[in-house]
Amino acid sequence: MDAPRLTVRQLGCERDHRMLFQHLDFSARNGEIWQVTGANGAGKTTLLRILVGLHGFYDGRVEWAAPLSPALLYLGHQPGVREELTARENLEYSRALSGQTGDLDAALAAVDLYGFEDVPAGRLSAGQQRRIALARLWLDGKAVWILDEPFTAIDQQGVAALDQRLREAAAQGVLVIYTSHHRVGDGVHRLHLGQNTEVTA
Amino acid sequence: MSAPTLTTVWTASLHRELTLIWRSPADIVQPLFFFVVVVTLFPLALSPKPALLALVAPGAVWVAALLAVMLSLDGLFRRDQESGALDLLLTAPGVSVVPVTAKLLAHWLLTGLPLALIAPLLGYMLQLPVAVLDTLMVSVLLGTPTLTVVGAIGAALTVGLNRGGILLAVLVLPLYVPVLVFGAGVVRTALDGLPTGGLLAVLGAILALAVSLGPVAVALGLRISAGD
Numbered sequence: 001m002d003a004p005r006l007t008v009r010q011l012g013c014e015r016d017h018r019m020l021f022q023h024l025d026f027s028a029r030n031g032e033i034w035q036v037t038g039a040n041g042a043g044k045t046t047l048l049r050i051l052v053g054l055h056g057f058y059d060g061r062v063e064w065a066a067p068l069s070p071a072l073l074y075l076g077h078q079p080g081v082r083e084e085l086t087a088r089e090n091l092e093y094s095r096a097l098s099g100q101t102g103d104l105d106a107a108l109a110a111v112d113l114y115g116f117e118d119v120p121a122g123r124l125s126a127g128q129q130r131r132i133a134l135a136r137l138w139l140d141g142k143a144v145w146i147l148d149e150p151f152t153a154i155d156q157q158g159v160a161a162l163d164q165r166l167r168e169a170a171a172q173g174v175l176v177i178y179t180s181h182h183r184v185g186d187g188v189h190r191l192h193l194g195q196n197t198e199v200t201a
Numbered sequence: 202m203s204a205p206t207l208t209t210v211w212t213a214s215l216h217r218e219l220t221l222i223w224r225s226p227a228d229i230v231q232p233l234f235f236f237v238v239v240v241t242l243f244p245l246a247l248s249p250k251p252a253l254l255a256l257v258a259p260g261a262v263w264v265a266a267l268l269a270v271m272l273s274l275d276g277l278f279r280r281d282q283e284s285g286a287l288d289l290l291l292t293a294p295g296v297s298v299v300p301v302t303a304k305l306l307a308h309w310l311l312t313g314l315p316l317a318l319i320a321p322l323l324g325y326m327l328q329l330p331v332a333v334l335d336t337l338m339v340s341v342l343l344g345t346p347t348l349t350v351v352g353a354i355g356a357a358l359t360v361g362l363n364r365g366g367i368l369l370a371v372l373v374l375p376l377y378v379p380v381l382v383f384g385a386g387v388v389r390t391a392l393d394g395l396p397t398g399g400l401l402a403v404l405g406a407i408l409a410l411a412v413s414l415g416p417v418a419v420a421l422g423l424r425i426s427a428g429d
Contacts, residue, residue, distance in 0.1 A: 052292050056428045069294040070204045078285025084224040089217065096213030097293045097300065099205030120224075 004029050011060035026199045033170045034177040038193030044179040045077050048148050073142035079133035083122030087132045102139035110138040127153040147178040204294040214300040218307030232269040232312045239265040240323045251328040258327035259388035266316050273312045274352035278360040302416040313345030336391040343404040344384040350415030351376045357422030
């Protein structure tokens with residue numbers, strides 16, 4: 001088995017005088033899917049922000065085997081979509097900023113936004129705005145996907161398509177780490193945050 | 202594994218920022234309207250005597266321009282932060298200074314530049330001699346980018362706070378003082394018929410300093426705000 005892409009050692013984070021999690025130990029490899037679960041306020045979003053380097057106040061170590069930022073596709077708790085811009089403009093900007101490649105229209109069509117490319121995002125529903133952000137998963141060029149609640153506000157069909165996309169990507173060697181209560185098929189590693197933090201490989 | 206070229210990021214960012222401001226015209230009109238209204242109120246409040254107005258004109262125009270820029274900066278990063286677009290910018294490969302600089306340039310082009318263009322008209326209204334109006338415009342032209350960049354540092358540091366407006370003013374106003382002193386000073390010097398080259402050069406030097414180091418400070422400020 002190849003060396004882990006991500007190694008987390010004794011990770012702990014305190015917020016507002018409350019220990020969110022501590023002594024967190026796990027290592028993740030390319031091609032694996034990790035599901036982070038836990039009650040509301042258990043620190044799922046904070047954990048992901050620590051992993052991508054946005055949140056700097058923590059104990060322990062987070063080590064990436066290769067430089068993270070060129071490989072990272074991060075989808076935060078907010079979709080990062082500006083309402084004044086159209087679906088295509090939003091995606092075009094995030095593609096340029098992250099250095100991804102691929103066809104914008106094909107990616108938008110993959111998330112069922114065909115015909116909505118030139119509609120300002122503010123006129124779309126919450127689920128459709130989320131889909132604009134998710135369209136990045138259908139662009140190429142990223143090997144680590146860190147997704148904060150990707151299934152929120154997505155309908156059943158969308159969830160199925162996203163499921164399939166995550167499994168496809170993992171099969172191609174992408175490391176996927178996401179928070180959600182939705183489980184993407186079998187063989188998914190699980191990390192539960194809470195009173196008893198547990199790692200199920 | 203992919204990292205974008207600087208040119209790609211720069212072009213895409215500049216295009217996006219200009220589109221964003223262009224699509225919410227209130228952001229362009231509001232500072233301009235504030236500027237015009239404040240300067241217009243001076244003759245009404247003081248007295249319409251031409252000699253008195255010409256005396257207060259440099260200060261009045263400059264104070265109004267300074268406040269107009271500062272008020273426009275409060276929301277500079279807010280909507281990007283609320284929508285999560287800021288996290289996208291901070292986690293992107295490459296230096297975040299590039300998209301940040303594009304944002305500042307776009308903001309200045311659509312708020313600071315219009316102020317500079319309309320300043321001579323307001324100076325004329327306040328009875329400044331026509332010969333001084335070009336100096337007034339150049340001074341505002343050189344001063345407003347500095348105000349934008351320095352104010353953006355404050356905006357970056359206060360973006361995560363509710364009601365960050367007052368804190369922004371407290372942080373930024375002391376740093377605005379040199380620009381105000383030299384900006385209004387240039388116009389007064391021109392009024393006295395003295396050479397203005399030296400003072401304009403000082404304004405230019407402050408601008409060079411702000412433009413070269415400011416965007417880095419803004420990017421760092423955003424990172425600090427995001428890390429909380």
